[in-house]
Amino acid sequence: MKPSRVTAVIEKETKEIVRDPVTVGVALIMPLIMLFLFGYAISLDVEDIRMGVLDHDRSPASRQLVDEFVRSGYFRPAGAYGTPQEVESALQRNAVKLALVIPPGFQEALARGETAPVQALVDGTYSASANLVAAYAETIIAGFPEVVAPAVRVEVRVWYNPSLRSANFVVPGLFGVILMAFPPLLTALAITREKESGSIQQVYASPLTPAEFLAGKLVPYGLIAFLQIVMVIAAGFLWFAVPMRGSLDLLLAVGLVYVFVTVGIGLLVSTITNSQVVAMLLALIVALMPSMLFSGFLFPIFTMPYVAQLYARTLPAGYFVDFSRGVVLKGAGLPELWPAVALLFAYTIIIFALAVWRFRKKVA
Amino acid sequence: MAEPHPAIIRAQRLGRRFGGRWAVRDVDLHVSRGEILGLVGPDGAGKTTLLQLCAAILDPSEGECRVLGFDTVRQSAEVTSRIGYMAQGFTLYSRLTVAENLKFAATARGVPPGLLPVRRAQLLEMAGLGPFIHRQEGALSGGMRKKLALCANLVHRPALLLLDEPGLGVDPLSRRELWRMLEGFRREGATIAFSTSYMDEAELCDRVAFLDAGRLVALGTPADLRARGAGAVFRVASSEPGVVESALSRVPEVLGVQWQAREVRFAVDPARGLPSPLRSALERLGRIAPAPPTIEDVFVILTAGAGDRPAADTGAAIEPRPRGPGEASVPGISADRLSRRFDGFIAVDDLSFEVRTGEVFGLLGANGAGKTTLIRMLCGLLPPSSGNARVAGTDVVADPRGLRQRIGYMSQRFSLYGDLSVAENLAFFARAYGLDRRAGREAIAWASGVTGLAGLEHQSVARLSAAVRQRLGLACSILHRPAVVFLDEPTSGVDPLSRFRFWRLVNALAAAGTTVLVTTHYLEEAAYCHRLGLMHEGRLIALGDLAALRAALSEEVPETVEAVFVAYIERERARVLREGGTAS
Numbered sequence A: 001m002k003p004s005r006v007t008a009v010i011e012k013e014t015k016e017i018v019r020d021p022v023t024v025g026v027a028l029i030m031p032l033i034m035l036f037l038f039g040y041a042i043s044l045d046v047e048d049i050r051m052g053v054l055d056h057d058r059s060p061a062s063r064q065l066v067d068e069f070v071r072s073g074y075f076r077p078a079g080a081y082g083t084p085q086e087v088e089s090a091l092q093r094n095a096v097k098l099a100l101v102i103p104p105g106f107q108e109a110l111a112r113g114e115t116a117p118v119q120a121l122v123d124g125t126y127s128a129s130a131n132l133v134a135a136y137a138e139t140i141i142a143g144f145p146e147v148v149a150p151a152v153r154v155e156v157r158v159w160y161n162p163s164l165r166s167a168n169f170v171v172p173g174l175f176g177v178i179l180m181a182f183p184p185l186l187t188a189l190a191i192t193r194e195k196e197s198g199s200i201q202q203v204y205a206s207p208l209t210p211a212e213f214l215a216g217k218l219v220p221y222g223l224i225a226f227l228q229i230v231m232v233i234a235a236g237f238l239w240f241a242v243p244m245r246g247s248l249d250l251l252l253a254v255g256l257v258y259v260f261v262t263v264g265i266g267l268l269v270s271t272i273t274n275s276q277v278v279a280m281l282l283a284l285i286v287a288l289m290p291s292m293l294f295s296g297f298l299f300p301i302f303t304m305p306y307v308a309q310l311y312a313r314t315l316p317a318g319y320f321v322d323f324s325r326g327v328v329l330k331g332a333g334l335p336e337l338w339p340a341v342a343l344l345f346a347y348t349i350i351i352f353a354l355a356v357w358r359f360r361k362k363v364a
Numbered sequence B: 001m002a003e004p005h006p007a008i009i010r011a012q013r014l015g016r017r018f019g020g021r022w023a024v025r026d027v028d029l030h031v032s033r034g035e036i037l038g039l040v041g042p043d044g045a046g047k048t049t050l051l052q053l054c055a056a057i058l059d060p061s062e063g064e065c066r067v068l069g070f071d072t073v074r075q076s077a078e079v080t081s082r083i084g085y086m087a088q089g090f091t092l093y094s095r096l097t098v099a100e101n102l103k104f105a106a107t108a109r110g111v112p113p114g115l116l117p118v119r120r121a122q123l124l125e126m127a128g129l130g131p132f133i134h135r136q137e138g139a140l141s142g143g144m145r146k147k148l149a150l151c152a153n154l155v156h157r158p159a160l161l162l163l164d165e166p167g168l169g170v171d172p173l174s175r176r177e178l179w180r181m182l183e184g185f186r187r188e189g190a191t192i193a194f195s196t197s198y199m200d201e202a203e204l205c206d207r208v209a210f211l212d213a214g215r216l217v218a219l220g221t222p223a224d225l226r227a228r229g230a231g232a233v234f235r236v237a238s239s240e241p242g243v244v245e246s247a248l249s250r251v252p253e254v255l256g257v258q259w260q261a262r263e264v265r266f267a268v269d270p271a272r273g274l275p276s277p278l279r280s281a282l283e284r285l286g287r288i289a290p291a292p293p294t295i296e297d298v299f300v301i302l303t304a305g306a307g308d309r310p311a312a313d314t315g316a317a318i319e320p321r322p323r324g325p326g327e328a329s330v331p332g333i334s335a336d337r338l339s340r341r342f343d344g345f346i347a348v349d350d351l352s353f354e355v356r357t358g359e360v361f362g363l364l365g366a367n368g369a370g371k372t373t374l375i376r377m378l379c380g381l382l383p384p385s386s387g388n389a390r391v392a393g394t395d396v397v398a399d400p401r402g403l404r405q406r407i408g409y410m411s412q413r414f415s416l417y418g419d420l421s422v423a424e425n426l427a428f429f430a431r432a433y434g435l436d437r438r439a440g441r442e443a444i445a446w447a448s449g450v451t452g453l454a455g456l457e458h459q460s461v462a463r464l465s466a467a468v469r470q471r472l473g474l475a476c477s478i479l480h481r482p483a484v485v486f487l488d489e490p491t492s493g494v495d496p497l498s499r500f501r502f503w504r505l506v507n508a509l510a511a512a513g514t515t516v517l518v519t520t521h522y523l524e525e526a527a528y529c530h531r532l533g534l535m536h537e538g539r540l541i542a543l544g545d546l547a548a549l550r551a552a553l554s555e556e557v558p559e560t561v562e563a564v565f566v567a568y569i570e571r572e573r574a575r576v577l578r579e580g581g582t583a584s
Helices: A004-017 A021-041 A060-070 A085-092 A106-111 A126-143 A166-195 A197-206 A211-240 A248-271 A275-294 A308-314 A316-330 A334-358 B049-053 B076-080 B098-106 B116-127 B142-154 B172-187 B200-203 B223-229 B241-250 B277-282 B297-302 B371-378 B400-404 B422-432 B437-450 B464-476 B496-511 B522-527 B546-550 B561-583
Strands: A049-055 A074-082 A099-103 A119-122 B007-018 B021-032 B036-040 B062-067 B083-086 B160-164 B192-197 B206-212 B217-218 B233-237 B254-259 B263-269 B287-290 B333-342 B344-354 B360-364 B386-391 B407-410 B483-487 B514-519 B531-536 B539-544
Touching: A004 A119, A004 A211, A021 A166, A021 A211, A049 A060, A049 A085, A060 A106, A060 A119, A074 B036, A085 A099, A119 A126, A166 A197, A166 A248, A166 A275, A166 A316, A197 B083, A211 A248, A211 A334, A248 A275, A248 A316, A248 A334, A275 A308, A275 A316, A275 B254, A308 B546, A316 A334, A334 B277, B007 B116, B007 B192, B021 B192, B021 B206, B021 B217, B036 B200, B049 B062, B049 B160, B049 B192, B076 B083, B076 B206, B083 B142, B098 B116, B098 B142, B098 B172, B116 B142, B116 B172, B142 B160, B142 B172, B160 B172, B172 B192, B172 B561, B200 B297, B206 B223, B206 B297, B217 B223, B223 B297, B241 B254, B241 B263, B241 B514, B254 B297, B254 B546, B263 B297, B263 B561, B277 B287, B277 B422, B333 B371, B344 B371, B344 B386, B344 B539, B360 B371, B360 B496, B360 B522, B360 B561, B371 B386, B371 B514, B407 B464, B422 B464, B437 B464, B437 B496, B464 B483, B464 B496, B496 B514, B496 B522, B514 B522, B522 B561, B531 B546, B531 B561, B539 B546, B539 B561, B546 B561
Parallel strands: A049 A074, A049 A099, B036 B192, B036 B206, B083 B160, B160 B192, B360 B514, B360 B531, B407 B483, B483 B514
Antiparallel strands: A099 A119, B007 B021, B007 B062, B206 B217, B233 B263, B233 B287, B254 B263, B333 B344, B333 B386, B531 B539
């Protein structure tokens, strides 16, 4: 690699990018739009659940139980019913997510010191929130009436995200996923565009080596991608008020490494195809889709089937998502997270080497 | 045997296959130092592939090629660092300025930074691009972009320059300037190989290589090649060239016919000469004399029989089209101060002209001269920024819908549906023009008869040759018997033989009462038009028939269209300079 030739490509590429303000604008706005869409839309928090009541007992105790539900803040009374048919119809109409059925004799059983059966019907069509609803309901019912002196008392403390706020969990993951959405796309198009316009033939028929040409493309697009990650991180902390427990410098430094992984994927894709449309679709399929599903950004990897876990472990996005959450939420540093950082370095080198190996200075 | 000149290019049994199709096959070629080699042949003959093989940016499927002594596969880096290769089209970076493009080319090709300013000044001086050094490449005219691309390929003083259609779509004056640059470069001892579809450029080469269907059909000096056509080319002078031409088109021995204003040129098989019955038949129609063969004639002779020969009655005569109400009294097209601007850039600048009914009007000009923009406005596809036009008596601004029924438009590259068959394309366009089932059937039968498509109905369009696609494009645009037909670059990318046939069809259509406006960048095709408009950078710089255009020039110019066009461009450039001078 001759530095003068790499700089020539960098210089040429930078000028072209700067003189295309629309593309630069779109490149910088899109990540922010994605951050806001996902940051707001993805909320795993369950609150204000509509609750229906079928109270056969109609006693002070049964009313007190319903009050406990409402006071917890998770449930909101949405209807009182007289028959089981009405309850079922309410569940089917989606009027309520939980129906509490209190049988006759509830208060008497409690007064006798017996176990009083209560039925909680949960709409399980959306299983993730159904689990939470059921768990909340169970917790409330188990603590009713106030137990005076239990034998064992569990004091649960949630660390790292004590308020269990979704944004705190989603946004640091988004840093990794957003970077897999736009930089690969932009870079893949940057080379296939030259293939479609024919200007790449001038590059083929010149002494520029594949490594020089690709490095020249990698640097300016890497810088744009770095700008994207900086903007997204800034918006995450300033707008979504995600707490930052670790070192911002470390996050940015490893972000810079990760940026070259994503741009490298774009380069690799563009060595496979000559068409911009194909490059765009490939970039989506190779980079964005798997990082959405298999990075642990939304769906935890450890609950996946073993084979899917193996697959997920081959994707770089997951390591950055882990790293990012580690730094942001847990305040972890290099001593804890170095394996992920080392892997990201390795990915950068391997992907670039693959792209150089695949890039042929031939028209066909 | 000692070689007097070391081989710059030596190809042996060179071949390249794409899928099952051989783009280049069995080519043996030897190019010596200092030579200018011209590659000619029909579209798809393999010219580009051969140049790419020589440039070491494409690996051969068989055989081998050594360039400057290096193998193009194993030592491709050695080759690419020593040559210049200019691809077809515009392949520089349009957002970089002239200076930045040159700097990138120079650095990528290892020109020491200290040498760049001197070389750059030299090249820009030679190309006349000095005043535009800080202009972005995309904002230059087509001719200037080509000259800049050539500069970018000369900046490292390559020993071999490979050029793919350097003159394609460039105005004739710029084409001459490009050629002058090449000659200057050759004087410094370099070797040049280039492909071209301009036969006048082929005449200027040291040797010409004819490619057809991937094979090297002939190789020799222009004089050698012309000698192959000796005794095979004749001309018939006649006041009615149409009659002569249709008589000739029925004779199987005639390989190619070229219809010009007052004479018809034709070629026969040189081995057999002109059969005497044909000679006596022709003598009754006009004065027949042998003509000096041109390279193009030889091309026709060499490739005849290889291509498809359409039925002899293609376009022989077309019954007159019925005239719509109010059409008879008005000209086919009348444009009044038509202009079109695209943010700050004037594509069509204040054009006024008239085309009579039944006239073939040729609009000549380079890529980017504004021909397509003008046609789009006349078809009601693009509103003019100012001015107006009437086509077949219909106002193009006020009634673009009414206009559509009266015009036919065949766009560049023919806009056909490649995955549909010939019949399906015709049926689609018949319905698009609002013909009912029965009228549609009749129109399709008529149009495919006229254009010689009978028997091809069930072929998929993607598999047809360019020549047949071109005739299908025309058939689709005349289904509804329009009063005016617009043909935008209908002959682009079609080999000379098929081009002749196509023009015959166009003339027959005009004779039947259809007004035809046709654009082309093959200037010699002006001979087929009744009147010409020469377009240059958005302006109509000349209007009239060829003889009148020549007569209007103060200086004596040769009879070729190109010479006339160049004279008008020079006049226009002088005018712009003068006006620019007084303005500042």
